[in-house]
Amino acid sequence: GPGGRVSRRSFVTGMFAAISAPVLDRAADAATRAQRPWGTLLRARPTRMELGRRQVSTWAYNDGVPGPVIRATAGGTVRARLVNGLPEPTTVHWHGIRLAFPMDGAPGLSQRPTQPGETFDYVFTVPDAGTYFYHSHVGMQNDRGLYGALIVEDPHEPLGYDVEYTVVLDDWLDGVNGTPDEELRRLNASEEHDDTIRSSALGGVAGETLYPYYLVNGRPKGDPVTFAGRPGARARFRVINASADTAFRFAIGGHRLTVTHTDGFPCTPVTVDTVMLGMGERYDLLVTLGDGAFPMMAVAEGKRAKAYAVVRTSRRAAAPRRGSRVPELNGRMLAYRDLDAHRADHLPAPARSVRVRLGMEPSGNEWTLNGRLYDDPLRLRVDQGETIRIVLENESPMWHPMHLHGHTFQVRGKTGRRGPRKDTVNILPRERLWIDVHADNPGEWMFHCHNLYHQEQGMMGLFGYG
Ligand code: C2O
Numbered sequence: 001g002p003g004g005r006v007s008r009r010s011f012v013t014g015m016f017a018a019i020s021a022p023v024l025d026r027a028a029d030a031a032t033r034a035q036r037p038w039g040t041l042l043r044a045r046p047t048r049m050e051l052g053r054r055q056v057s058t059w060a061y062n063d064g065v066p067g068p069v070i071r072a073t074a075g076g077t078v079r080a081r082l083v084n085g086l087p088e089p090t091t092v093h094w095h096g097i098r099l100a101f102p103m104d105g106a107p108g109l110s111q112r113p114t115q116p117g118e119t120f121d122y123v124f125t126v127p128d129a130g131t132y133f134y135h136s137h138v139g140m141q142n143d144r145g146l147y148g149a150l151i152v153e154d155p156h157e158p159l160g161y162d163v164e165y166t167v168v169l170d171d172w173l174d175g176v177n178g179t180p181d182e183e184l185r186r187l188n189a190s191e192e193h194d195d196t197i198r199s200s201a202l203g204g205v206a207g208e209t210l211y212p213y214y215l216v217n218g219r220p221k222g223d224p225v226t227f228a229g230r231p232g233a234r235a236r237f238r239v240i241n242a243s244a245d246t247a248f249r250f251a252i253g254g255h256r257l258t259v260t261h262t263d264g265f266p267c268t269p270v271t272v273d274t275v276m277l278g279m280g281e282r283y284d285l286l287v288t289l290g291d292g293a294f295p296m297m298a299v300a301e302g303k304r305a306k307a308y309a310v311v312r313t314s315r316r317a318a319a320p321r322r323g324s325r326v327p328e329l330n331g332r333m334l335a336y337r338d339l340d341a342h343r344a345d346h347l348p349a350p351a352r353s354v355r356v357r358l359g360m361e362p363s364g365n366e367w368t369l370n371g372r373l374y375d376d377p378l379r380l381r382v383d384q385g386e387t388i389r390i391v392l393e394n395e396s397p398m399w400h401p402m403h404l405h406g407h408t409f410q411v412r413g414k415t416g417r418r419g420p421r422k423d424t425v426n427i428l429p430r431e432r433l434w435i436d437v438h439a440d441n442p443g444e445w446m447f448h449c450h451n452l453y454h455q456e457q458g459m460m461g462l463f464g465y466g
């Protein structure tokens with residue numbers, strides 16, 4: 001089959017209720033190997049998929065949402081051939097990778113967008129191990145299902161674990177036909193959505209758009225994916241928020257989460273009950289699996305909805321009830337100040353700093369960096385080899401997960417304390433955060449809010465050399 005939902009589902013009939021992520025990963029790997037020398041073939045095209053009991057139209061890579069998991073080894077090369085079967089131009093951006101500028105997939109900057117019927121070959125070295133993802137960087141295409149996980153393995157992996165799972169969270173919207181308002185209203189009133197969990201744990205919201213579905217690995221809560229393992233196993237969950245307009249608060253019922261990596265980079269491990277992921281952020285979590293069947297829950301912050309999956313280590317255990325409570329969601333939540341990069345990943349002290357104000361136009365329809373829209377963008381200029389501090393000040397009532405292409409930065413505490421290495425950082429309303437960037441990768445890089453609506457409505461600047 002074409003690798004869509006239906007064939008995956010029929011494959012597991014008689015086994016667990018759904019297939020586990022590692023099996024999907026291995027299938028994707030086999031596909032990758034079979035397609036040398038072009039590594040992964042990414043066919044972007046309109047397709048149909050099953051969501052719950054509905055057949056829907058979407059856009060996807062290789063007819064699957066998420067697209068195939070791409071795996072590489074640090075220091076190795078990723079080869080991916082994009083074949084554009086969409087009715088619009090497109091590009092692929094490799095989110096978080098410190099790659100050579102021409103491969104960045106930034107339309108109009110690093111490449112001319114790939115036209116319908118054309119192909120584009122992405123070939124680049126991946127210097128750092130970690131959890132990344134790829135997505136279209138044209139318009140709202142990411143919101144239509146054009147995304148997938150990119151895992152860069154460490155050839156000398158220091159973290160001992162028995163099994164790993166890739167968990168991709170998304171807010172899915174029928175961006176092809178448009179989900180009719182009437183249907184959205186019906187879905188929001190139905191049990192797909194849950195009015196017991198509306199929350200804004202950190203104040204303000206990351207997004208406002210209501211979506212018909214919130215997905216874990218392409219599956220809605222009514223037809224959840226199962227992550228199967230054995231009791232006592234040390235499991236590594238690579239959690240990616242690929243959504244356009246939703247921050248997720250993530251927890252696994254009955255389990256604590258040891259955070260080992262942020263946006264791919266290792267940090268001093270911290271154990272918490274729940275983590276918040278802004279759009280574009282990733283966390284790697286080590287979990288010792290209990291015995292039974294447990295709800296995995298990702299609350300869509302500020303919305304009456306959640307994404308849901310099952311972690312199962314026993315065939316006999318009853319499935320967790322759909323409405324089950326996950327008290328961990330209200331337990332200790334990870335904060336950036338809990339995290340520190342490994343010493344070897346600390347950046348040199350910055351010689352200068354620049355201020356970037358995150359603002360909203362009075363109309364509420366345009367989002368700005370230092371008062372500017374992308375039409376006439378904010379330009380941050382750096383010299384090769386220098387380290388600069390960017391002081392991000394949120395003067396608006398919403399969250400902004402700010403993302404810098406081609407680099408990772410170090411989040412700094414107010415007292416100058418070191419913090420985690422990241423490429424996407426959430427700035428809450430009226431909050432101020434410092435990030436230090438070492439300029440070591442020449443190019444004309446995008447620096448933008450990863451709320452896709454904000455990005456499209458102006459909230460993007462440039463980080464360039466010379
Ligand atoms: Cu994941 Cu410019 O974005």
Ligand code: CU
Nearest residue numbers: 400449451454
């Ligand atoms: Cu924003």
